[in-house]
Amino acid sequence: MEKREWKVCVTGGGSFIGSYLVNKLLQKGYIVHATLRSLKDAKTGILRGFPEAKEKLVLFEADLYSPHQFEAAIQGCDFVFHVATPLNHEPGSSQYKNTVEAALAGSKTIFMSCLRSGTVKRLIYTASVLSSSPLKEDGTAFKDFVDETCWTPLNDSLSYVYHDDHHKDYTYSKTLTEKEMLSYNNNENGCGGLEVVTIPCGLIGGDTIQSFASGSIAVCLSLITGNSETYKSLKFLESLLGKVPLVHIDDVCEAHIFCMENSSMKGRFLCASSYVSIAEIAGYYIQHYPEFNVKQEYVEGKKVDVKWGSTKLCEKGFVYKYDTKKILDDTIECARRIGYL
Known part of the structure; x- marks a missing residue:
């Protein structure tokens, strides 16, 4: 099949990453199935407003x-x-006791659906760098890389600095869901x-397609806004x-599509273009955006x-x-455009 005849599914299509990815896939000519927790959500209108949506986008209602x-x-x-991931636990759920159980069970079911389909060639999971800490097992020091x-x-005995129940x-x-997903590549029974x-x-x-600042954009800008929760x-x-x-x-979205378009690809691929300290981010804001009065203590x-x-x-x-400068500049420009700054 020609690449443009491929049909792809994006779970969590209304999310920050999901909506941006859906738009890119449509622009590249793919037929896209996207899921949202509710088709009555305002995010549905955003997805249906994409230029290619009428001909190439099909929306489905699905919840992890x-x-x-x-x-x-x-x-x-x-x-x-x-892409979909549970951020907050549904207290009324009798099936799962927390988001960890819900994420694991949902991902297992989605994998089995891919397997049963008989058509899915590759499952690409949007993981988090939070799973990739270089901390040594006892938490006393970092590895070199x-x-x-x-x-x-x-390790429950480790006390991660600045964490709370949500972060934990x-x-x-x-971390557990990513390990589970990768284990399927080594399935002794084969994965077809x-x-x-x-x-x-x-x-x-x-940037963002949404009309509000995503959690990650808010964290990027926490040195400017002074918001204690996002700074934590x-x-x-x-x-x-x-x-x-x-x-x-x-x-991020180009990396996802790259991992799809390669003829054969499996395993784990970390995705980040720069690796900087909070002090370096603060220093950049102070030098290039003095109007925000970023606290000197952050440096x-x-x-x-x-x-x-x-x-x-x-x-x-x-x-x-995109390098560090372009990432931070675009984040500020985006936040100004949507009224977050």
Whole structure:
């Protein structure tokens, strides 16, 4: 089949990454099945407003808390992008006790739907760099590099700095689910030729199709807004990873499509174009955006000598288009446009 005849599914199509990815796929001529938790959501209008949507977009209602609902969207597809992830637990759920259980069960069901379809060639899972901490198992020190061999130690006895229950649940959820997804590549019973790719993404900045600032954009701008909650998330990320892996939303979506369009690809590929400290981000804001009066104390953070050592995506031929400067500039421009700044 010609690439443009491929039919692809995007779970979580109304999300920050999902909506941007759906738009890119449509622009490239693919037929897209996208899922949303509710077709009555305002995000539905955004997706249906894309230029190619009338001819090439089909929307489905599906919720990770009822994962069997994804079956219809996956049927007949050649590739599946699993972007959806539960951020907050549904307290009324009797099926799962937390988001970790919901994410794991949902991902397993989606994988089985891909397998049953008989058409899906590759399942691409949107993971988080939170799963890739270079912390040693005892939490006392960092390894020298962050790369695909790094896994965040899920040890209840460790006290991660700046974390709360939400950070902990999300880190456990993304780490355990990614490991589960990758295990299917080594399934002794075979996966019928179905390949699994995971893409742990860094902190995502840049633009948005949504009318509001996503959580990651808010974290990128926390040094400007002074919001204590989003700043705590930024500090948590740095304390877990040594520094902050940054990546532009456009590069994230291009990386996903790159992992689809390659003839054969499976395994884990970290996705970030720069690896900087909070102090470096603050310094850039102070120098180039003095009107925001970023606190000088943000520049005085301690320095950790951990390097970004992941080159797997680039070795495959992927090229990042956005550096630190462009990521931060585009994030500020976007936030101004949507009225967040």
